[in-house]
Amino acid sequence: MLRQRQVAPAVLSVHTEPIPRNPTELYLDLMKKVLTRALMARGMERHTIQPRGLKSRLVDQVNRLAGRFGLELVRLAPSRAEDYLESGHEAENRVEDAETMLGTRQLDHMQRCILDVVERNVPGDLLEAGVWRGGMTIFMRAALKAYGIGDRKVWVADSFAGLPAIDGRQETFAWQSGDMAVSLDTVRSNFARYGLLDESVEFLKGFFSETLRDGPIKRLAILRVDADLYGSTMDVLRNLYPVLSAGGYAIFDDYQNLPDCRRAVDEFRGDQGITEEIRRIDARAVYWQKQS
Numbered sequence: 001m002l003r004q005r006q007v008a009p010a011v012l013s014v015h016t017e018p019i020p021r022n023p024t025e026l027y028l029d030l031m032k033k034v035l036t037r038a039l040m041a042r043g044m045e046r047h048t049i050q051p052r053g054l055k056s057r058l059v060d061q062v063n064r065l066a067g068r069f070g071l072e073l074v075r076l077a078p079s080r081a082e083d084y085l086e087s088g089h090e091a092e093n094r095v096e097d098a099e100t101m102l103g104t105r106q107l108d109h110m111q112r113c114i115l116d117v118v119e120r121n122v123p124g125d126l127l128e129a130g131v132w133r134g135g136m137t138i139f140m141r142a143a144l145k146a147y148g149i150g151d152r153k154v155w156v157a158d159s160f161a162g163l164p165a166i167d168g169r170q171e172t173f174a175w176q177s178g179d180m181a182v183s184l185d186t187v188r189s190n191f192a193r194y195g196l197l198d199e200s201v202e203f204l205k206g207f208f209s210e211t212l213r214d215g216p217i218k219r220l221a222i223l224r225v226d227a228d229l230y231g232s233t234m235d236v237l238r239n240l241y242p243v244l245s246a247g248g249y250a251i252f253d254d255y256q257n258l259p260d261c262r263r264a265v266d267e268f269r270g271d272q273g274i275t276e277e278i279r280r281i282d283a284r285a286v287y288w289q290k291q292s
């Protein structure tokens with residue numbers, strides 16, 4: 001069982017309201033634990049070994065040999081249930097096949113944001129830009145369905161081919177084009193495995209600079225940006241912040257841990273004169289509620 005720790009700084013009521021324990025909430029609680037694999041946390045996790053360079057040839061050979069006997073070489077890493085509260089795929093101590101890199105704290109926060117925009121009739125759909133295996137968007141659809149909300153879509157926006165070409169003049173982190181690629185078929189099938197692939201889910205395939213340019217999204221109540229790069233974050237903000245409703249939520253996964261993402265957000269806020277307080281969700285993510 002996970003123990004929920006309090007987030008220390010700037011806490012809004014959306015963070016702290018207790019989630020009631022009825023069947024709807026129990027379903028969503030289970031979804032969070034399965035999508036993050038918190039439920040599967042054991043004493044030691046088994047991780048595929050993916051070394052670079054010469055070592056990778058050695059590991060390949062050992063695995064080929066072991067494979068003949070139905071064996072695989074894996075690394076054991078200690079796992080603590082508390083690690084699943086925080087986001088971060090680089091954590092070495094989590095089950096590696098989760099549908100999301102995010103921790104349960106971020107999924108809790110998303111649930112509260114959804115409840116809040118519904119209760120206050122903030123108009124618009126829900127969108128995540130940068131979905132990887134789709135886990136957060138699967139959770140968004142699960143929440144809408146569980147609460148019986150039929151008039152809002154979940155937009156699933158990604159290249160489904162990983163990061164775009166990296167512009168070295170803008171980006172300081174050593175990403176490579178194609179990093180984190182997960183195909184559209186895989187993400188669709190992840191939705192289907194949870195019984196959540198339906199007409200309320202819209203996939204927007206391609207780089208944000210192309211797909212968001214012609215205004216396919218008319219109004220959003222929740223905009224979640226998880227695209228790592230300065231350029232990608234800026235593309236999303238320029239195209240989608242104007243359609244985020246007043247009272248809606250803007251959420252940025254990497255504001256605290258990726259300087260390029262933070263720079264894009266800070267520059268955009270400066271240019272647009274956005275002064276809403278930035279609040280922390282977990283060790284990586286922040287959000288603000290749009291006032292006007």
Ligand SMILES: C[S@@+](CC[C@H](N)C(=O)[O-])C[C@H]1O[C@@H](n2cnc3c(N)ncnc32)[C@H](O)[C@@H]1O
Pocket residue numbers: 099100101102128129130131132133134135136137157158159160161162163164179180181182206207208209226227228229231232235
């Ligand atoms: C960190 S992952 C997203 C993690 C995900 N939100 C989760 O729940 O685990 C970043 C994603 O952003 C996508 N991405 C980054 N820049 C993009 C761009 N300019 N256009 C389309 N997709 C982009 C990548 O393909 C990748 O799937």
